[in-house]
Amino acid sequence: MDEQLVVREPGTGRSTWAMQSLFEHLLEPGQSSRLGVALVTQPPGVATPLHRHTQEAEAFYVLDGRVSYCAGEETFELYDGCFIHLPPGVPHAFRIRGDQPARLLALTAPAGLLHLYDEVGMPATEHRLPGLDALPAEVEIPRWMEIGPRYGLEVVGPPIPE
Numbered sequence: 001m002d003e004q005l006v007v008r009e010p011g012t013g014r015s016t017w018a019m020q021s022l023f024e025h026l027l028e029p030g031q032s033s034r035l036g037v038a039l040v041t042q043p044p045g046v047a048t049p050l051h052r053h054t055q056e057a058e059a060f061y062v063l064d065g066r067v068s069y070c071a072g073e074e075t076f077e078l079y080d081g082c083f084i085h086l087p088p089g090v091p092h093a094f095r096i097r098g099d100q101p102a103r104l105l106a107l108t109a110p111a112g113l114l115h116l117y118d119e120v121g122m123p124a125t126e127h128r129l130p131g132l133d134a135l136p137a138e139v140e141i142p143r144w145m146e147i148g149p150r151y152g153l154e155v156v157g158p159p160i161p162e
Contacts, residue, residue: 004031013039017130018121018140020046029111036111039063040104043129047095050157051148052088056113058106059085065102068160069094075160095160101129116151120144 006027013024020043027037042065050070060067060083067078071092078084086092096102108114120143122135135143148155 003034006031011127015124015127016117016121017124017134018117019048020130020134022124022127022129023106023114023117023121024127025114027111029115032111034110036108036114038106038114038117040106041101041129042096042104043101044096044099045162047159047162048093049155049159050091050093051153051155052091053086053113054088054152054154056108056110056152057085057087058092058108058113059083060107061105063103063105065100065104066097067094067102067104068097070160091156093157093160095162113151116147116153119147 008026011024013026014028015025016023022041024039024041025037026039027035029036060069060078062078062080062082064080069076069078069084069092071084071086072090076082076084077097120140124130125133144153145155
């Protein structure tokens with residue numbers, strides 16, 4: 001695949017609602033096979049179960065907000081300006097803390113993992129956090145369990161407690 005030159009102005013990336021969150025795609029798998037990039041906005045309380053990716057490395061740079069991040073055997077309290085890199089296979093989970101949404105720059109290598117959010121979630125009709133117009137958890141969670149393994153996503157434990 002040929003790599004493409006990509007320039008995005010704020011708010012112009014294709015967006016997806018998944019995990020009660022907004023994923024604005026900045027660099028997509030069709031534009032780069034090596035790197036996927038998304039601007040992710042997540043409301044307080046959102047959490048993932050402990051999981052690992054067998055195919056991709058992930059990295060997150062916290063632009064705004066507070067995030068408890070369990071990686072391997074350690075838990076880190078991340079805040080504005082913190083960065084975390086997760087090699088493939090490292091079990092990890094996070095929970096958004098505080099009373100404000102968190103904004104994260106999310107990177108995946110290779111790029112394909114970002115399509116998982118598209119398959120599980122739905123196209124965002126606006127660049128905002130979803131409300132009642134998003135998929136309910138009882139619809140979305142079974143989709144994660146069905147589709148995730150195709151992307152090398154393995155759930156290995158519960159979420160970080162509240």
